[in-house]
Amino acid sequence: MLYYSWIGLLCALAVPVTCNSKSALIIVDVQECFLQGGSLAVAHGNQVVPVINEIRRKYEKQFSLVILSQDWHCPDHVSFVSTHPGTSLYQVVNLTYNKEGQLCFGDNVPDTYQHGLHCNSTAYVVPQTLWPDHCIQNVTGPTSAAFSKQMTRKQDDVVIRKGFNCEVDSYSAFFDNGGFSQTELNETLSAAGISRVFVLGLALDYCVYYTAKDANRLGFNTYLIQDASRGVARSSITNALVDMKSHGIHIIQSADMAHLFVSRAPTTKKYNLFIIPVMFLLLFT
Ligand SMILES: *[C@@H]1O[C@H](CO)[C@@H](O)[C@H](O)[C@H]1NC(C)=O
Numbered sequence: 001m002l003y004y005s006w007i008g009l010l011c012a013l014a015v016p017v018t019c020n021s022k023s024a025l026i027i028v029d030v031q032e033c034f035l036q037g038g039s040l041a042v043a044h045g046n047q048v049v050p051v052i053n054e055i056r057r058k059y060e061k062q063f064s065l066v067i068l069s070q071d072w073h074c075p076d077h078v079s080f081v082s083t084h085p086g087t088s089l090y091q092v093v094n095l096t097y098n099k100e101g102q103l104c105f106g107d108n109v110p111d112t113y114q115h116g117l118h119c120n121s122t123a124y125v126v127p128q129t130l131w132p133d134h135c136i137q138n139v140t141g142p143t144s145a146a147f148s149k150q151m152t153r154k155q156d157d158v159v160i161r162k163g164f165n166c167e168v169d170s171y172s173a174f175f176d177n178g179g180f181s182q183t184e185l186n187e188t189l190s191a192a193g194i195s196r197v198f199v200l201g202l203a204l205d206y207c208v209y210y211t212a213k214d215a216n217r218l219g220f221n222t223y224l225i226q227d228a229s230r231g232v233a234r235s236s237i238t239n240a241l242v243d244m245k246s247h248g249i250h251i252i253q254s255a256d257m258a259h260l261f262v263s264r265a266p267t268t269k270k271y272n273l274f275i276i277p278v279m280f281l282l283l284f285t
């Protein structure tokens with residue numbers, strides 16, 4: 001009871017910000033390539049699907065928008081180890097780009113690579129981890145970019161594709177890794193008047209992490225739902241969580257969401273009316 005009174009008090013003080021904010025759910029990369037049997041399967045990745053479905057079942061009405069991001073690569077994408085002769089899986093290489101954001105031939109990009117250029121001068125260095133082939137457009141099998149068939153989807157869901165530029169990778173659903181271009185996500189959220197986003201999915205230490213960081217940086221009140229996400233490696237998961245917290249991103253579990261939506265319950269208005277005289281009593285006696 002006391003707990004709910006305090007939420008009521010907070011709502012009375014900050015109605016537009018915390019209580020009537022429009023929310024979006026951002027489901028990151030829940031695709032066959034990242035799930036069990038996929039070419040870049042995230043350990044226990046499948047466990048996020050029932051959690052996501054339950055979140056949608058319980059809170060669908062609370063989300064003004066549901067976004068599905070989709071890693072969407074060409075068959076010889078620059079992030080694939082197979083496109084860089086002489087390198088090994090998970091190696092990090094520096095890719096160089098000219099000032100227009102075009103990939104330049106160099107140490108790890110032979111001039112046989114069809115998406116590279118001979119650059120007169122290079123302007124940017126972007127570190128690239130080399131992954132197995134994954135999430136390839138229009139294919140079936142382990143590298144398929146299709147969404148999980150077990151995941152709930154609805155007609156109004158907005159699909160945001162990323163990583164479709166062969167020359168540059170894109171962990172975040174907002175910007176590519178070089179910051180050269182952005183997807184339509186920020187514009188879509190802003191046009192819908194969204195101020196709060198809930199981010200979840202795969203992989204916690206890469207695409208979920210960078211998406212949440214960009215959302216936070218762009219001014220959205222950002223929540224990361226940890227039990228609806230799984231990551232690639234223990235150390236990078238820990239680092240990502242620490243870094244997100246330090247930037248003011250709220251790390252929560254799906255069970256915590258009930259409290260965040262409490263202000264929409266019909267009883268809360270009565271509480272607000274009740275709490276205002278109580279506040280005056282507390283302040284002026
Ligand atoms: C996949 O299909 C879409 C349209 O169906 C097409 O625009 C795109 O170029 C295709 N991608 C590849 C890599 O073939």
Ligand SMILES: *[C@@H]1O[C@H](CO)[C@@H](O)[C@H](O)[C@H]1NC(C)=O
Pocket residue numbers: 092093094125
């Ligand atoms: C990549 O570039 C950074 C500086 O931009 C440098 O510190 C690092 O050693 C380079 N790594 C490789 C593998 O060349």
Ligand SMILES: [Zn+2]
Pocket residue numbers: 071073079134135163
């Ligand atoms: Zn990818």
